[in-house]
């Protein structure tokens with residue numbers, strides 16, 4: 498018997514799941530991807546329209562079919578290569594594509610599977626938004642914003658990142674102020690800011706970097722401050738010469754991960770950090786950059802994280818996550834170059850400071866801060882403030898009605914670590930009673946509490962591929 502599979506969210510995760518299922522099923526199931534955007538594949542990250550927004554890692558880690566690291570490069574050459582995007586290729590080889598191009602690439606792969614796929618699955622894009630879901634016997638009834646509803650045998654939640662929550666001092670004072678942009682992915686609002694505006698970015702990581710280069714491209718003349726508690730700027734990539742000795746897909750799917758093979762299974766965060774530091778010192782003695790041992794850990798998180806006790810995971814989220822992220826998510830070189838120029842000419846500065854208060858008596862927004870290192874208290878006026886504090890990690894704090902419904906209807910719960918949804922090791926949702934449901938799966942960044950770092954595209958794909966045989970079995974024997 499064929500089944501109906503509903504995928505809620507058609508970004509990279511939803512598209513990759515549909516593609517993999519259509520390749521590996523042995524029956525012609527019906528796969529419906531519910532996604533309000535025009536295409537399936539781009540999602541939030543790759544539907545930006547700004548040409549300055551680039552992938553934060555090179556072409557060979559962005560693929561849809563595992564094991565084919567040349568996929569995106571071939572696609573780029575087909576588009577015209579350097580004639581199509583002169584800034585994409587680095588002098589030492591790798592490509593850092595515009596994010597909208599990667600979105601287009603994934604969308605094309607999705608469409609080609611809609612047209613033909615090995616299992617002859619029917620793949621539909623339902624251009625709608627899921628707002629509610631209830632269990633009906635062994636199936637699920639999904640309510641859509643349009644008023645329609647659909648019934649599915651298996652549901653995959655791939656709704657992912659939600660816009661950042663607004664930090665308290667801003668939420669209390671300037672939420673409605675025309676100069677305050679709460680949602681950094683509202684690119685139109687960012688583009689409308691006056692060129693001479695005194696600009697404040699709350700957050701100093703990749704989202705702030707993206708939007709600073711957007712403003713620079715538009716000819717921004719005013720001073721720009723990027724501020725966060727620690728003031729960390731995302732780090733830089735290594736030269737391509739410092740290459741991995743093993744293909745990337747092998748690194749992230751091998752039986753025993755690189756870090757675990759070397760250091761065993763650690764139970765304490767401190768021991769993980771100590772092992773990493775020792776590896777970095779050894780690498781430095783060999784003349785190698787810190788990024789190589791760090792990447793060995795990043796590519797092993799899926800085996801390191803599950804062995805840490807809950808208290809250690811919570812400790813990581815409280816104290817180490819920002820530090821980890823800043824080393825893990827690296828600036829695309831083109832973006833880094835433009836930021837460096839703006840810093841050198843004195844237009845852009847990064848600050849580590851605590852926000853004490855926010856006032857907006859007139860047109861400007863006054864932000865009082867205390868410097869993290871000098872303790873200096875100061876008060877600055879800004880014409881525009883952009884909230885770049887990172888996606889809201891708790892599904893129950895978002896305003897996504899579908900995520901709210903999953904919790905309210907007791908079909909899923911927040912992971913005990915306090916981020917993402919609770920899932921078992923097969924990505925099955927764990928409900929309010931603590932039972933997992935093999936017909937309700939969650940993939941992508943929403944599984945961060947369980948897996949630690951399921952965020953970049955190859956990692957997301959590795960979970961989908963790992964569990965696909967078992968999911969197909971559930972569908973076809975159930």
Ligand SMILES: Cc1cc2nc3c(=O)[nH]c(=O)nc-3n(C[C@H](O)[C@H](O)[C@H](O)COP(=O)(O)OP(=O)(O)OC[C@H]3O[C@@H](n4cnc5c(N)ncnc54)[C@H](O)[C@@H]3O)c2cc1C
Pocket residue numbers: 505506507508509510511531532533534539540541542543551552553554625626627628655656657658704897898899900940941942952953954955
């Ligand atoms: C700005 C940004 C840049 C990034 N850059 C990179 C990068 O260069 N390389 C990399 O590997 N990773 C990058 N990432 C990480 C990124 O999370 C993953 O690569 C991947 O894009 C996640 O895909 P996703 O489909 O899970 O999520 P998303 O891209 O967020 O897609 C989720 C989709 O679900 C839809 N949706 C949400 N709610 C509903 C609902 N109720 N009903 C129906 N549909 C719904 C949304 O419309 C959206 O299209 C980036 C992330 C961000 C936020």
